[in-house]
Amino acid sequence: MPAQPARGDLVPSSVLGLLGTRGPLSRAQIARELAISPATVTQTTKALLARGLVRELDQVPSLGGRPARLLGLVSTGLGAIGAKVTADHVAVVHVALDGSVDRSSVHPFDPDAPDALDALGNLLRAAVRDYEGQLLGVGVGIPGAVDGQASGSVEAPTLGWSEAPVGRSLRAALGVPVLVENDVNTLAVAERVYGIGREHGSYLVATIGRGIGCGIVIDGALYRGAFGGAGEIGHIPMSVDGPECACGSRGCLEAHIGQAALERTAVERRVIGEGAGVEALHAAADAGDAVAAEVLAEAGAMLGRALAGVVHTLDPEVVVMLGEGISAWRHWEAGFAPSFRRHLMPSRRGTSYLIDSWDEDKWALGAAALVLASPFDQTGATGDQGSLVRERLHAATGQA
Amino acid sequence: MPAQPARGDLVPSSVLGLLGTRGPLSRAQIARELAISPATVTQTTKALLARGLVRELDQVPSLGGRPARLLGLVSTGLGAIGAKVTADHVAVVHVALDGSVDRSSVHPFDPDAPDALDALGNLLRAAVRDYEGQLLGVGVGIPGAVDGQASGSVEAPTLGWSEAPVGRSLRAALGVPVLVENDVNTLAVAERVYGIGREHGSYLVATIGRGIGCGIVIDGALYRGAFGGAGEIGHIPMSVDGPECACGSRGCLEAHIGQAALERTAVERRVIGEGAGVEALHAAADAGDAVAAEVLAEAGAMLGRALAGVVHTLDPEVVVMLGEGISAWRHWEAGFAPSFRRHLMPSRRGTSYLIDSWDEDKWALGAAALVLASPFDQTGATGDQGSLVRERLHAATGQA
DNA sequence: GTGGCTTTATTTAGTCCCAAAGTATCTATC
DNA sequence: GATAGATACTTTGGGACTAAATAAAGCCAC
Incomplete structure (x- = not known):
């Protein structure tokens, strides 16, 4: 007993x-x-x-x-599958226990389709079959709020999903443990197992990308908030009558410096042409375009101001920057560094931030880390699915 | 073992x-x-x-x-002493286990005096002596960052204290367990034992007073941050080039709507005379002065905007409003309510806030609650002083 | 080299807490 | 007024983890 x-x-x-x-x-x-x-x-x-x-x-x-x-x-070959769901594709990776990616793929995906969850299940079933008996479980990262990692019911406006039973559906389709989590939180969990979490117990993971997000780890445990919605720093109000945000509010951080906002600003200032993407903005800045650099530096300054507020609220040991937008960090930093420092109280100015490396697999890798981190879950946040993963770890090890 | x-x-x-x-x-x-x-x-x-x-x-x-x-x-008469230290006085209360205050007093205090800690010790010694054998410990609330409740070393610019060994000093002077904590956090702990914490596991306690503060309770445990500085929402930057703040930064929430800022604004708008306090502003608003009410409503609106950001970051179940400024809440709320709602994402608009009652003893009562809550401390945050309190609880009970 | 010192691993005895199953005592219902 | 059902409490038998003591195996200094 x-x-x-x-x-x-x-x-x-x-x-x-x-x-x-x-x-x-x-x-x-x-x-x-x-x-x-x-x-x-x-x-x-x-x-x-x-x-x-x-x-x-x-x-x-x-x-x-x-x-x-x-x-x-004793064994080799054990691993987990991670999947990151976006509005137009699903990225899938298979990750070994040590965090190395040994296969990755991208699949087109339409979250608006009525059978989207079935499609996701089918898509993952193929991957799962290839690793029969060597798989601890499947982790799924979703851009939205997940009510509980265990139950895996999802609220994701970006995908047009409301109370979508992602966890239940995939569990039925795949027959392996499935853990579902907000995508930014998966990155925070990955840092816990393979990154900054080895040295620090409490840290923030801030992401720059399509939106702006934040994962919160406190004493080694992911903080999810009462309803799984913690870390939505993209919707911190930064101005009273700022631009309209996709969330329905106004003046949100994301409405100022999210990818869409950056593109809009860049077009207005004639740095890039109508319809060109943020990559064009990055390219212009890299090529020495002063206005392009300025757009990014201004975004950095606002991010610094917002993160200063978050640091005051949470008092973390360190902040890690991640996300696909990080490739242009050089330009962001010009505005970020002075702004972040300036808006911190003097006693908090020692709070350090660091830039982690980024590649396209990282989102899906983070999702896989959900599974690989579940053996360490002492808080019970991973629920029965976490227990199932642990059982599989016991069963599968040593068979080789 | x-x-x-x-x-x-x-x-x-x-x-x-x-x-x-x-x-x-x-x-x-x-x-x-x-x-x-x-x-x-x-x-x-x-x-x-x-x-x-x-x-x-x-x-x-x-x-x-x-x-x-x-x-x-079995026993009766058991209790704790709570003390709240401010820049010009110390409030002391004796609180029974059930949370009822049975004696309270206020003592003038000069934190800048070289022997301030000794003075504090002497002042408390008298109170401690009166409850010989019936005292679980002493709790102290300080307007500043406390590195660890257990060690009790304090960083409090308001008092001019830096690395002040409050805990160690008082322990030596009093010979009873002493717990030291940030003053706002003591209120959060009091709510945990006697208030909202009975119904909710995760909540914020926001205070309006001389400054603006916030205590964070997550799953029943006080969240202190990596360095004991969590909840400093008074220094969230609300504007890029806002008024100078006492902390050395600019545009902090507190520099906009802290007590000093409100008084300054009220004087500028000729609601109150030079040198009059915030009480005069409250009185004017109560008397129907539209400009006075507007000053407070504007402050409420900014507070609403700031708290919306905090709610996005932390996703609490509920927010509790407290502090001496709460007496004018009626006027604050006119601005707060619409602003708070407006700046929340639609999915978060259900987050409720409630106003707790306030009286002058509440700060010191919170400090006492530190001691009365330590039997429940499962995280070890109260350290050896918490253990000592528990020992005393065992020893003292049943002697009556 | 021989005795300390340090770090690692193991053994032992014991504490804490729990699940399961059993007991006690009430209400509700026919 | 039996019987069923609900809720409160106890007893029993372990399992998990620990502190303390002990053993093992290296380094270092003289």
């Missing part, structure tokens, strides 16, 4: 998950990393060794004491 | 704390309230009954089953 039966046996899963995502570690390292006692690690790893899920590797040169013995996962 | 030794025996303390703050409850209610199993409640209460800390009261009319037997705390 386990103490936390609903959450499954958490420690063994965390150990497996940790070894999978970080590579071989000593028992002492595991204990420190998971904040559990060395005794528990010994107990747990003993069982895992006996079951053949883990094996003892070489010793490690000692640091003035008994040398550590590294433990490594 | 307890499982959570650093936190002391948590369940017995929570039970005692719950019975103290809520009055008699049945075992089943306790189990539901603390989210622990009925079996554990039986075990725990058995021990507490045996030790004479708790006694069985009358039965309660059944609701279609075996009637519940109420359990009540």
